[in-house]
Amino acid sequence: MESEAVTNFRTYLRIPSVQPDVDYGPCLEFLKGQAKSLDLPCRIFEVVAKKPIVVISWEGKEPKLPSVLLNSHMDVVPVYPEKWTHDPFSADKDANGNIYARGSQDMKCVGIQYIEAVRRLKFSGIKLKRTLHLSFVPDEEIGGADGMKKFVHTDDFKKLNIGFSLDEGMASPTEEFVLYNGERSIWHMCIHCPGTPGHGSLMHPSTAGEKLRIIIDRFMDFRQKEKEKLEANPTLTVGDVTTINLTQIKGGVQPNVVPPELQVIFDARLAVTIDHKEFLAMIESWCNEAGPGTHLTFIQRNAKAPVTPLDESNPWWVAFKRASDAMNLKIRTLIFPGGTDSRFVREVGIPAIGFSPINRTPILLHDHDEFLNETIFLKGIDIYEKIIPAVADI
Ligand code: ZN
Numbered sequence: 001m002e003s004e005a006v007t008n009f010r011t012y013l014r015i016p017s018v019q020p021d022v023d024y025g026p027c028l029e030f031l032k033g034q035a036k037s038l039d040l041p042c043r044i045f046e047v048v049a050k051k052p053i054v055v056i057s058w059e060g061k062e063p064k065l066p067s068v069l070l071n072s073h074m075d076v077v078p079v080y081p082e083k084w085t086h087d088p089f090s091a092d093k094d095a096n097g098n099i100y101a102r103g104s105q106d107m108k109c110v111g112i113q114y115i116e117a118v119r120r121l122k123f124s125g126i127k128l129k130r131t132l133h134l135s136f137v138p139d140e141e142i143g144g145a146d147g148m149k150k151f152v153h154t155d156d157f158k159k160l161n162i163g164f165s166l167d168e169g170m171a172s173p174t175e176e177f178v179l180y181n182g183e184r185s186i187w188h189m190c191i192h193c194p195g196t197p198g199h200g201s202l203m204h205p206s207t208a209g210e211k212l213r214i215i216i217d218r219f220m221d222f223r224q225k226e227k228e229k230l231e232a233n234p235t236l237t238v239g240d241v242t243t244i245n246l247t248q249i250k251g252g253v254q255p256n257v258v259p260p261e262l263q264v265i266f267d268a269r270l271a272v273t274i275d276h277k278e279f280l281a282m283i284e285s286w287c288n289e290a291g292p293g294t295h296l297t298f299i300q301r302n303a304k305a306p307v308t309p310l311d312e313s314n315p316w317w318v319a320f321k322r323a324s325d326a327m328n329l330k331i332r333t334l335i336f337p338g339g340t341d342s343r344f345v346r347e348v349g350i351p352a353i354g355f356s357p358i359n360r361t362p363i364l365l366h367d368h369d370e371f372l373n374e375t376i377f378l379k380g381i382d383i384y385e386k387i388i389p390a391v392a393d394i
Helices: 004-013 025-038 108-123 155-159 208-232 276-290 315-326 342-347 374-392
Strands: 042-048 051-058 067-073 098-100 132-137 162-167 177-183 185-194 243-251 261-270 295-301 331-336 352-355 371-373
Touching: 004 025, 004 098, 004 108, 004 374, 025 042, 025 051, 025 108, 051 108, 067 108, 067 342, 067 374, 098 374, 108 132, 108 374, 162 342, 162 374, 177 342, 185 208, 185 276, 208 243, 208 261, 208 276, 276 295, 315 352, 315 374, 342 352, 371 374
Parallel strands: 067 132, 067 162, 162 352, 177 331
Antiparallel strands: 042 051, 051 132, 098 371, 177 352, 185 261, 185 295, 243 261
């Protein structure tokens, strides 16, 4: 007999809330049903039309105290179905208990684990001190612009009076669990290199190509230094350095026409130790060096978000750690290499931890054949059943 929690998980996985242009309607209906089964109120906030934010709330004994947010996103990334051995939206379970589906790790598992942990706690008769808000947000996988990024600045969010937030982390292939207390800042930059246009047979001065070369050189030199830093120190992970990747080059019409402008686009992830002003000044100095008219525009520019302290100064962390130590969980703390909704929460001054209770599992988020074993999934509910009351009772 399959546990009801697993059945619930598989039902949620079968909703194809896949980017782009997600229809969140079926997620809403499913989550409203979940709230009903928990006998808890469910509110829908629509900061942007058709981008609903679902909040299921369990009021604590002292509702005036800052509350705990348990956040997850409803959307998932696209699939290459031909690369999957199972239909990515059928949530097939094989003989080993592996459940295959897009979102099984990232992060419908966590959304359901919150619900199931709350179900166990609530129906065992426990009453927590602080209020819990389980939020289910849209569009995390496309940057959260119409989801958490806007929601944190609304009155509705402020009224939730959140003191601490939990959100996604990542699977870990070893016995260890990984936990994230900070994120790098994403800068997507376009460097415009204008120059003298003309016939491809001539030797014009100050061409776009010459400027482009200097820009690429400087960015790649910086990248190389960061790469060496990472390789030289085995305790560092990619989240500890600034990564730079050249992702697009645009411009030109045909082989014998020197173009009036070439553009190069970089994806940079700024380490939490980087001073943003200095970093920008460095790029501007490269533009000056490249020559007249070379300039930078931003496609995405994240503000510097604070890192959530993992020490005695943070009572939420102390409670989390005490609960995880009591379960003998091995936890490794890291800076998240990518971006999650936690950064928006941290930006408004709320401590946030990224943690998916998934160990002994290959990291398959955004990959083909993403799966989660049902035993690991159920163990995750046990973990939240201890961690949630620990943080809600401080
Ligand atoms: Zn995710």
